[in-house]
Amino acid sequence: MIEVENLTKRYGNVTAVDAITFSAKHGQVTGFLGPNGAGKTTTMRVLTGYMPPTSGKAQIAGYDVFDQSMEVRKRVGYLPENVPLYRDMTARGYLMYIGEIRGVKNRGARADEVLERVGLIDRAYSRIRTLSKGMRQRVGLAQALIHDPAVLILDEPTIGLDPIQVLELRDLVRELGKEHTLLFSTHILSEAEQVCDNVVIINRGKIVANGSPSELRTTLAQGGRVLVRVDADTDAALTLVRELPGVDHAVVEMDGIAVTPKSADFDPRPSIARAVIEKGWNLIELRPLAVNLEEIFLELTRRQETAVDEVAAEEEEMEVAP
Amino acid sequence: MAQQNPNPISPMDDEPFIPPYYMLVLAFIGLVVALVVLVTQPTFSVVGWGGLGITLLSLVAWVLMAPQQARGFVTGRTARFGGVSIIVTVIFLVALVGIYTIIRGQNIRLDLTQRDTFSLTEESRTAIGGIGNDPNLPHVNILAFYDAGQAARRDQDALLFEDYQTTSAGKITYEFVDPDRNPALAQQYSITSPGQISVVAIKEDGQPDIENAQKLTFLGQEQLTNAVLRVAASGDFRAYFLSVEDGLQLTTTSPAGMSTLNDSLTNSFDWKTQQVTLFQLSAPEADVTLNDPTADGEVMVIPGGSSPLTDEELKIITDYVDQGGNLIIFAAPSINEDNTSLSTGEKLSEYLYTNFGLRFVENMVLDRTLSFQNPIVPVSVDFSRNNYITQSFPTGNGMVFELPRSIEVSPTLPQNVTVDELARSSAEAYAKTDVQAVIDGNIDPADSDQKGPFVLAAAAENAVTGSRVVLFGSTSIPVNNYAQLNNAINLEAAFNSMIWTTHFNDFFATVTIQTQQRPQDTPIFVDQQTGSTINLVTIFLIPFGVVLIGFLVWWNSREPAR
Amino acid sequence: MRAIFAVFKRELALYFRSPIAYAIGFAVLFFLGMLFNGYIAQANGQFPADSTYAPNLLTFLMFLIAPLLTMRLLAEESREGTLETLMTLPMSESQFIVGKFLAAWGYYTILLLITIVYHILMTIVGIPDLGAAFGAYLGAWLYGGAVIAVALIWSAITEDQIVAAFLGAATILVLYLAEIAAIWIAGQPNTTSAAADFVRELGLQAHFSATMGQGIIRAEDVAYFILLIVGALFITTRIVETRRWRA
Known part of the structure; x- marks a missing residue:
């Protein structure tokens, strides 16, 4: 149509x-x-x-x-x-x-x-x-x-x-x-x-x-950060996650740990889950972190490397005042 | 704009070396140049035409270079883009100006008014139409000297002038001249202030006959029509006023002179007048030719005179009349020492009586009932309606006869002669034959007196010779003294008799447009009652009615209805 | 056509729902009424009846009336953003603008028709020249339309109603006074009478006061007003379009 x-x-x-x-x-x-x-x-x-x-x-x-x-x-x-x-x-x-x-x-x-x-x-x-x-x-x-x-x-x-x-x-x-x-x-x-x-x-x-939303979610989630919440000591969990293969770094965020993978194509969730279970902790939550748009954009723009900041700023002004 | 493709769909790769819209800019510049030239230069000149040419050429070039764009102009798509949009707008506006100019050139006008301000009246129309139909009459040009401040008047008056032009089938033309811009021309026509109008005949060589141009100080239709008729009528009319003993003087401005008559003949009607002695008329070396075939009309006037004519003198007159000459005699009273008058000379009387059935009577008519201040100045109000001279005189007006003598009409008229009794005294008038006694103060009626009515003025015409003779029983008819008198039609009588004898009225009809009172011209009348009604309606009812309606609307919409 | 009529209907109804229409109506009619009374008193027994009085006066007042009528029309639409909805309807700018223009002209027409009362009053106290009256009313009607169309341009240019009204009034005054400017130009050295005439004919007065206002209908005067309307509406359309497309 x-x-x-x-x-x-x-x-x-x-x-x-x-x-x-x-x-x-x-x-x-x-x-x-x-x-x-x-x-x-x-x-x-x-x-x-x-x-x-x-x-x-x-x-x-x-x-x-x-x-x-x-x-x-x-x-x-x-x-x-x-x-x-x-x-x-x-x-x-x-x-x-x-x-x-x-x-x-x-x-x-x-x-x-x-x-x-x-x-x-x-x-x-x-x-x-x-x-x-x-x-x-x-x-x-x-x-x-x-x-x-x-x-x-x-x-x-x-x-x-x-x-x-x-x-x-x-x-x-x-x-x-x-x-x-x-x-x-x-x-x-x-x-x-x-x-x-x-x-x-x-x-x-x-x-x-x-x-479609699900397609996108999968696509975006793959390269995106992951949020892990575990019912255990935060520092211990942090150490565990950081040492996992494929993980670039991890920080404490929103009652949990935000995990950033080294490669965008790599989904760290299976390995995190296995590691947590192996430790004998309870896995409370494990999901892609980039659910809000701003984060997705941060992710996307990082990949895209389109750096025309000034132009974008101008564009924004124009949109605000039509 | 250069990178903005006017057509978003077509690819941009075949853009020519010179972008086509440059041509539009060029066309625009050319147009501006032409406009500037038009406004600032007296003539359109080469530069102006050049500008227009460039405009045209670049437009053509543009159409050739970018046919798609050009089509867009028509369909109105490309036309809407930025800079092009401005150019299109300008071109559109120029086109509107063009349409305006074309319509303006058509000169279509419609006068809706019921007044005569902007259109010819019936009378003028007839007269002006007559000029158009007469091939012998010259072209006439109306020059209206209006300055820039009178542009609005120019627009209005053009309408009337236009009507002159069309009614006369183009014989009458008009033009507007700004006296500030063309002072030389204004001077030629002796224009003294803007707003004056000059009417001028165009001579056969195409030059305006400025000498005989008629100037109007304001535009009145009556005046303009008359001026046009005057300059168009290049007729050769002559009047010879005889110098006789104790006669009236033609150019004298005193009450006893005839300057008023003379002025209107020469100035308004372009006659040639001359005061001459009979001997001048007869002398072969004189440049006066009686019965001149080249003249359109001539008349001999005898303004009074105390002594009878000699046989020689009379012969000049009778020869002239017998050959079809016209004669007007104003008879003087016999109040000199010998109690004689030219008019009652025996030989003259006999000639007039045998040839025209008229003669002056040696008497004096008095009237105590219908006279001007004194019985010795009777007034005639009884006019012939059959003769041109008197037929149009309005009732209530009178011809004043000072010390008049009566005219005797022969009961048996000579062959081919017709006579009109132009003016008669009242029935109460009486005539005394003893003139000396009257002079001495005996003016009361007596049984021996003849009883009225008396013929005081008469006209006769010989149908065979064409000769026309008019006799007036007094010299008070043509003099300045009675020219300005209210309700006295003396001057008109004198004037009309000259017109009638010479057939001047046939040559052209003088139009006097009756400034007819139209119902629209009557002033408004508002009485107290109407005044307050108007007051109520206009100041209270209407304005506050509007407010009331507004209030009601507001009231109704205050609570929206479900 | 349908769209023009829809816009026309709404706008005209809006005039009669807004206080400004009644305020203008009251002010104009009160003013005319006062002057008319003065005129009647002065002319009583002196001058003939003249029905061109009211329309002539109204044309003069148009430099105030027209901007007040038009200032809102487009300025408000673009300020409120309602233009965006309207311009995505199957309706061209020109239809939209013509509808708006006709509404303002319609309001003015009603005002003009009310002044026919003065003509009726004239017929009571005298015999007015009907032809002249007709010409003057026709002229005043066209004049009003032209002036409204011109004032509408400013409403399209600026979103500020006051600015639109002020500039509209100024523009109309300039056009009104072109005749005086022409006289001034004619008085200057190094100018041509063509220049003076050009300026004069550009103005409103040259096409009304001496001719149509007196009952003389000239094709060029009628054309002038109609073409002025067409031209002004064309410009307005272009401005609205350009503003929209540049957003």
């Missing part, structure tokens, strides 16, 4: 998106994962026709996002990052407005349907300015759904929500993903893990990884 090939977007001489290639299939949720300033929003804006690409090609449902922008727009529902809404309108009035511009037939019924879907039907006639952040997010989502698009593009839909709202929204996204081609961006790995069928990790405008 979404086909992106060598897509590049430059602002002046800053490259925000650098020749990325990926695709998203129908009936799947594709997560766009990356830190702030990675180029997620830019990519989404290009895909929705808000911005033209500098070079490369992107197609949605077989239509070029630039050459056939209007065709693409008809088929895409988009929720921008900050959820811009007309605060003076009622939720329903706003949906009616968007629906009218989109040429949605039977607007009233459709607006109610969508509001029902996002669970906002009881606030249909409330002014948007009186709604909470989570509700607004849902109004934004309803807006993206009003015309029943084939493709849904959601830019950081969970940002700024409280944990319960986040959970609700994730459920909704998962559900929607069954019917639509859903592309959504986040900077939280666990979220991507929970929701997505496919994850594209992007940093500094480049795709650094692409695959």
Whole structure:
């Protein structure tokens, strides 16, 4: 459904998106994962026709996002990052407005349907300015759904929500993903893990990884650090682990021991487990340490050796202030 | 911009040595040059054309070098990129200016007003149309000397001028001249301040006839139409005023002179007037030719005179009249020592009576009921409606006859002669034959007096010779004294008689556009009641109504309805 | 077309829900009412009825009204970020901007139509020249549209409403006073009358006060206003587009 090939977007001489290639299939949720300033929003804006690409090609449902922008727009529902809404309108009035511009037939019924879907039907006639952040997010989502698009593009839909709202929204996204081609961006790995069928990790405008969450986890975990928690004396455990073959170094961290292997391809977990069991200690926890995104990026960037720090810094600024 | 590929899909490897958009920049520069030349230079010159040429050439070059981009211009895709976008915008705006210029050149105007300020009235239209249809009339140019501060007026007045031009089928043209920029021309036309208009005929050699140009100090349609007619009518009309004993003087400005009549003949209607003696007329070495076939019309005027003409003198006149000449006589009263008058000379009377069925009577008409200040100055208000001279005189106006004598109309008119009794006294008038007695103060009516009404002015025409004769029973008709008098139409009578005798009215119809009162011109009238209603509506009802509606809207939307 | 109408409807409704529309309406109509009364009192028994009075006055006031009407239109959209949603809908910038423009023009049209009351009052106290009135109203309507379109440019350029309003008013004043500038240019040595005429015809007054405002419809005046609208909207579209694409 979404086909992106060598897509590049430059602002002046800053490259925000650098020749990325990926695709998203129908009936799947594709997560766009990356830190702030990675180029997620830019990519989404290009895909929705808000911005033209500098070079490369992107197609949605077989239509070029630039050459056939209007065709693409008809088929895409988009929720921008900050959820811009007309605060003076009622939720329903706003949906009616968007629906009218989109040429949605039977607007009233459709607006109610969508509001029902996002669970906002009881606030249909409330002014948007009186709604909470989570509700607004849902109004934004309803807006993206009003015309029943084939493709849904959601830019950081969970940002700024409280944990319960986040959970609700994730459920909704998962559900929607069954019917639509859903592309959504986040900077939280666990979220991507929970929701997505496919994850594209992007940093500094480049795709650094692409695959299903489990695939990625395996890939990342292999080269990543490992956390060991043992029910024994910490110093003794530290000494034990450090002496294991393949281990570069180990430090105390988060109630446990963080183990860094010498080679990225080497998974130290089996040997750690065996050693602990042999010692007769109880192994409480053994898992890849890089579960949070920042750590994965640290890992990934260490491998990549792409050192254009200044450019990245600039990019970040641009992303922050669009 | 150089590395920014306008088409994101096509590869960039076949970029030419000179990037095509340089051509656009070049076109833009050329355009700017042309514009600067247009604005700052008096003529468009080589540089301006060069700039335009460069613009055109580089545009063509650009289309050839980058056909894809050029197509993008049409489809509006490439057009949207950065620097190109600015150029496209400029080109778009230039195109708009071009459209504007074309439309401006079409000169399409529509006057919706019901007033006559910007369009010709019916009267003017007829007159101006007549000029257009007459191939003998010269072209006329209207020069409006408006300065830069009068640009708005120029726009307005162009409408009226345009109407002159179209109505006359292009015979009348107009142009605007800024007197500040073209002082020499303004001086030629003796323009003294901006806003004045000069109307000038174009001579056969194509040069303007500046000498006879008519100047208007302000634009009035009536004045302009008349000025146009005057300069267009290059007719040769002559009036010979005879110098006779105790006669009126043509150029004298005193109350007894005829300068007012003379001025309007010469200045407004371009007549040639001359005061001559009969001997000058007859002398072969004189450059005066009576019955001149090259003249469009001529008339001989006898303004009073105390002694009868000699036979020789009379013969000059009768010869002239017999050959179709025109004659106007203003008869003086017989109040000299011998109680004689030129008008009642025996030979003249006999000639007039036999040839035109008219003669002056040796008497004095008095009127106590209809007179100006004194019974010896009767006023006639009874005019013939059949003759051009008097037919248009409005009722309520009078012709003032000072010490008049009556005119006798023969009961049996000579063959081919028609007579109009132009003006008659009232029925209460009475005539005394003893003029001396009247002079001595005996002005009361007596039984022996003839009873009115008397004919005080009459016109006769011989259909065979074409000769036209007009007799007035008094010299008070053409003099300055009564020219300005309210409701007195003496001067008009004198003037019209000259027009009628010479057929000047056929030569062209003078148009006097009635400054017709249109209903739109009546001032508004607001009484107390209406005034306060207007006050209430405009200051309270409408503005505060708006506020009220606003308040109601706010009130209703305060609590959103479910 | 559908999108234009949708935008137009929303924006026009918004005018009538916002206090500013009523504030402008009140101020303008109160001011006109005061002057109209003064005029009536002065002309009573002196001058004929003149229905071009109100529209002529309104065009002068447009340098204040137009920026107030347009300052919000685009500045707010880009500041609030709502432009991003709208510009990913199947609607081109030009449709969006035309819709917005028509809404502002629509508001002005309503204001202008209210002033027809003055014409009705004139018919009570005298006989106004209908043709002149029609011309003046048509002219004032086109004039208003052109001026609104020009003021809209500034709303697209800056996100600050006050700045947009101020610059809009300044631009309109400059266009309004072009006639005076032309006279000044004509008075300078080394200039041509073409230059003066060019500047004059660039301005608003040359196309209204002496001609349409008096009931003379000239094709070039109508064209001027329409082309000014088209040109200004074109520029506005380009600015919105460029700003969006450069983000």
